Structure formats: structure tokens, C-alpha cells
Amino acid sequence: MLYTPHKKQLAVHQSPSRFKVLNWGRRTGKSMFALEYVLYEAMRRQGRYWIVLPTYRQAKDIYWKQYIRTLIPQELIKENNNVDLSVTLNYIEDQANGIKHDKSKPPSTIELKGSDNADLLRGAEVNGFVFDEYAYHDPDAWKLVFEPMMLSTKGFAMFISTPNGFNHFYELYMYAQGYKKTDTGGFELVHKKGRPGWFYSHATPYDNPTISNTEIDRIKSENSPDQFAQEYMAEFKKMEGLVYKQFDRAIHVISPDKVPLTGSYVVGIDFGFTNPTAVLYVLIDYDQNWYVFDEIYERGKTINDIASIIKEKAAGKNIMTYVGDSAQAEHIANLNQQGIPCIPISKRKDSVSAGINLIQEALKPREQLSGKPKPKLYVSSTCINLIEEFEKYRYPSDDAKKNAKENPTPKDDHGLDALRYLKLFFQYELNKEEDFYDESDLFNNGFYR
Numbered sequence: 001m002l003y004t005p006h007k008k009q010l011a012v013h014q015s016p017s018r019f020k021v022l023n024w025g026r027r028t029g030k031s032m033f034a035l036e037y038v039l040y041e042a043m044r045r046q047g048r049y050w051i052v053l054p055t056y057r058q059a060k061d062i063y064w065k066q067y068i069r070t071l072i073p074q075e076l077i078k079e080n081n082n083v084d085l086s087v088t089l090n091y092i093e094d095q096a097n098g099i100k101h102d103k104s105k106p107p108s109t110i111e112l113k114g115s116d117n118a119d120l121l122r123g124a125e126v127n128g129f130v131f132d133e134y135a136y137h138d139p140d141a142w143k144l145v146f147e148p149m150m151l152s153t154k155g156f157a158m159f160i161s162t163p164n165g166f167n168h169f170y171e172l173y174m175y176a177q178g179y180k181k182t183d184t185g186g187f188e189l190v191h192k193k194g195r196p197g198w199f200y201s202h203a204t205p206y207d208n209p210t211i212s213n214t215e216i217d218r219i220k221s222e223n224s225p226d227q228f229a230q231e232y233m234a235e236f237k238k239m240e241g242l243v244y245k246q247f248d249r250a251i252h253v254i255s256p257d258k259v260p261l262t263g264s265y266v267v268g269i270d271f272g273f274t275n276p277t278a279v280l281y282v283l284i285d286y287d288q289n290w291y292v293f294d295e296i297y298e299r300g301k302t303i304n305d306i307a308s309i310i311k312e313k314a315a316g317k318n319i320m321t322y323v324g325d326s327a328q329a330e331h332i333a334n335l336n337q338q339g340i341p342c343i344p345i346s347k348r349k350d351s352v353s354a355g356i357n358l359i360q361e362a363l364k365p366r367e368q369l370s371g372k373p374k375p376k377l378y379v380s381s382t383c384i385n386l387i388e389e390f391e392k393y394r395y396p397s398d399d400a401k402k403n404a405k406e407n408p409t410p411k412d413d414h415g416l417d418a419l420r421y422l423k424l425f426f427q428y429e430l431n432k433e434e435d436f437y438d439e440s441d442l443f444n445n446g447f448y449r
């Protein structure tokens with residue numbers, strides 16, 4: 001297969017920036033380009049180059065066979081290593097382009113890695129990294145493992161991906177364009193001409209001349225608009241199936257100093273062990289606005305450990321009530337013994353969907369007598385785990401259309417469950433005679449103080 005870079009690919013080859021972010025849709029030519037780019041660099045500057053995939057398996061099963069084995073011209077190859085997934089190149093001497101590799105040093109190599117076992121890779125010195133499908137990588141591996149490997153070599157790093165919701169790739173994509181994250185979780189443009197040292201590119205399969213427009217149009221007609229926009233057009237989308245579609249950082253996330261100082265403190269708890277135990281701290285103000293102002297997410301902790309963390313947080317605050325999952329009666333009894341007044345929320349048969357409805361209601365911005373519409377639920381920007389769950393919690397994708405009543409996938413739901421228990425408690429539990437409970441009555445009866 002002959003490679004002549006298409007326009008968007010050529011622009012990357014020509015960019016001198018050390019760091020590059022390519023937000024390219026499916027079939028745009030990401031993987032082929034990753035290899036061609038690295039091959040070119042390995043010839044130009046003698047050294048070690050890594051192409052990093054989300055997992056070692058992907059590197060081996062797909063990338064190695066489909067790209068490495070077919071795209072590197074035989075005459076350039078000194079040696080292939082099928083186990084390490086590395087190719088050693090011959091020394092290059094190309095007078096026309098002023099390239100002459102130093103034969104007293106190791107020849108250039110191109111190596112495939114998976115970021116799923118990044119820990120095993122520590123210690124190497126690398127001249128350049130290309131991450132393919134970066135939105136699906138372990139988000140911590142870059143800073144902890146890879147970046148330190150190129151400090152001495154002054155190497156380059158290129159992050160290529162299709163979007164995958166508002167995750168670490170989204171943040172990097174904003175960063176590369178010159179945005180800075182504000183403390184409310186929004187973005188502010190600080191480098192109007194793009195961030196110095198960074199190159200940014202957006203491309204779609206329409207930029208790839210080997211794929212016909214009719215073929216792309218066929219795919220478009222077979223996918224939902226959101227799906228097509230994200231996967232092919234490389235637009236960041238909240239995907240179908242998201243439970244809290246209304247959640248919007250610009251509306252619901254506030255800086256911690258915007259949380260009122262007076263109101264009632266209540267706490268929701270979702271117990272876990274391998275899954276995290278999530279504890280959410282909520283202030284309810286006199287207008288029944290809910291402010292989630294603090295969170296605990298702890299894995300692998302016993303209930304006694306959790307109890308001491310809870311006690312520490314409670315110091316100096318007058319917490320009205322703790323609400324926990326009734327399925328964990330032992331844990332609740334244990335907290336009670338330790339002086340933490342925790343009440344079980346009894347589960348109704350539809351408590352998942354009923355609770356979700358309550359949270360969705362609270363998220364909806366409502367018209368105000370004056371000013372902008374406002375929701376009834378806010379989250380402090382310090383509650384990073386909860387914010388992430390709001391943006392990830394979703395219905396099983398196949399069932400989203402078939403059966404709207406289906407419960408969401410039990411993933412990314414720990415803090416959201418804690419919040420749901422609190423909502424259910426205030427709505428239905430405090431006054432069992434009424435199925436619909438008006439919280440303002442509570443207030444008039446002196447429950448809040």
C-alpha cells in the first residue's frame with residue numbers, strides 16, 4: 001500500500017510543534033498515519049519510537065499485523081521481534097537529505113506498547129511517542145510513566161483519537177487549543193493563537209481520499225446522529241443512553257465559594273468495598289436548592305474506616321441526617337453504634353427510576369421571576385468523582401431504544417446512588433402517608449434549621 005499523506009496528514013508532518021493532538025474521526029487515517037509518522041521520524045533522527053495502544057492485545061492483534069507488518073518497506077528492516085512487537089531499522093544514510101545514522105549507537109526502533117501495563121515499561125528512554133485511540137487509554141499513564149521517559153531525549157508526543165465523551169482526551173483537546181480549565185469546570189481561552197508548543201488538528205473521513213463520500217453517507221444513514229457526529233465527525237457529544245443528559249458543567253457546577261453558608265446539612269451514603277463507598281454532603285438552602293459541596297469516594301475500606309472518615313468530616317457541622325441503602329442494614333447499624341445517625345432508605349420496587357426522575361427534575365433549569373432559569377441542584381467543582389459520574393452514567397446502549405424503563409448499567413453510579421437515596425428520602429420517606437411530599441412543609445414545621 002502506497003502512502004502519500006492526505007492534506008490533514010501532511011499538515012502534521014510539517015508542524016514543528018513538540019506536542020500534537022489529533023482529534024480525528026473513524027477511518028480518517030489515524031493508525032496508518034501514526035506508523036508513517038513514526039517511521040519517518042525514526043529515519044530522520046536515530047532513536048527509539050513507541051506507538052502506544054490502549055492495550056497490549058490491541059497492539060499485537062491488530063496493529064502489529066495490519067500496519068507494522070505491511071507498511072514498513074522490507075529494505076528498511078533489520079529485524080522484527082514478534083514477541084516484543086518491535087522493529088529494528090537498518091542504519092540510514094541519505095546524503096540528499098543530510099541524514100547519516102551513527103553506527104556506534106543502537107539503530108532506530110519502532111516499538112508497540114499497551115498503556116494497560118504501563119507500569120512495566122518504566123525506565124526506558126524514548127525519542128517519540130504516538131498514542132493511538134488516546135481517549136481509550138489509562139488517563140494517568142502519560143504523566144506517571146511516559147512523559148518522564150522523554151525528558152532526557154527532548155522527544156515528541158502525539159495524541160491521536162476519536163472522541164469518547166468528555167474525558168481526559170477532551171481536556172487535552174481543549175488544552176492544546178489554548179483553553180484553561182476554570183475552577184467551575186468550564187473553559188476559558190487564554191492562548192488565542194493556540195497553546196505555544198502544541199499543534200492541534202481536527203479531521204473526518206471526508207478528508208481521507210481513499211474513502212468515498214457515498215460510503216460515508218451510507219454509514220451516516222445507518223448510525224444515530226449523535227453516534228455519527230462523535231465517531232466519524234469527531235465532535236464531542238453526550239451520547240444517547242446518557243441518564244442525566246441535562247447535566248451541564250456550565251449550569252450545575254459551581255465554585256465552592258458559591259455554596260450558601262446557611263441551610264440544612266444532609267448526607268447520602270452508598271456502601272461499597274471493591275466498588276467505592278460514596279458519601280455525599282449536601283446543603284439544602286431555604287429555597288430548597290440542593291448543593292452537593294463535598295464527597296468521599298473510598299475503595300477497599302472497612303465500615304470502621306469509613307465511620308472515622310465520616311466523623312472527621314462532620315466535625316463542626318450540624319448534620320441533620322445520614323441516609324444509606326437499606327440493603328446494607330449491618331453497615332447502617334454499625335454507623336449508628338458509632339454515633340452516626342444513619343437512616344435506611346426502604347426500597348420501593350421502582351426506586352431506581354423514581355429516584356432518577358427526582359434528580360432529573362432537580363437538574364432542569366426553571367424560569368425565575370427575573371434573570372436566567374435556574375436548576376434546583378448544584379455540585380461544587382471540588383466533587384470531581386460525582387461530576388464524572390453525571391457525565392458517564394448511562395442506559396445499556398442496545399436497550400436504550402427498546403425499553404426505556406430498563407435500569408441503567410450499574411456502573412459510574414456510586415455517588416449518584418447516594419444522591420438518589422437522599423432524594424427518595426426527602427420525597428417519600430419523611431412522611432409516609434403522602435406519596436408526594438412537598439418539602440416546603442418540612443420547612444414550615446421547623447424540620448430545617
Ligand SMILES: Nc1ncnc2c1ncn2[C@@H]1O[C@H](COP(=O)(O)OP(=O)(O)OP(=O)(O)O)[C@@H](O)[C@H]1O
Binds near residue numbers: 003025032
Ligand atoms: N495517506 C493515505 N494513503 C493511502 N491510504 C490511506 C491513507 N490514509 C489512510 N488510508 C487508508 O484509509 C483506511 C483507514 O485508515 P486507518 O486504518 O489508518 O484509519 P483509522 O482512522 O485508524 O481508522 P479506525 O477509526 O477504524 O481505527 C485504510 O484503508 C488506510 O489504508
Ligand SMILES: [Mg+2]
Binds near residue numbers: 030031032
Ligand atoms: Mg485506527
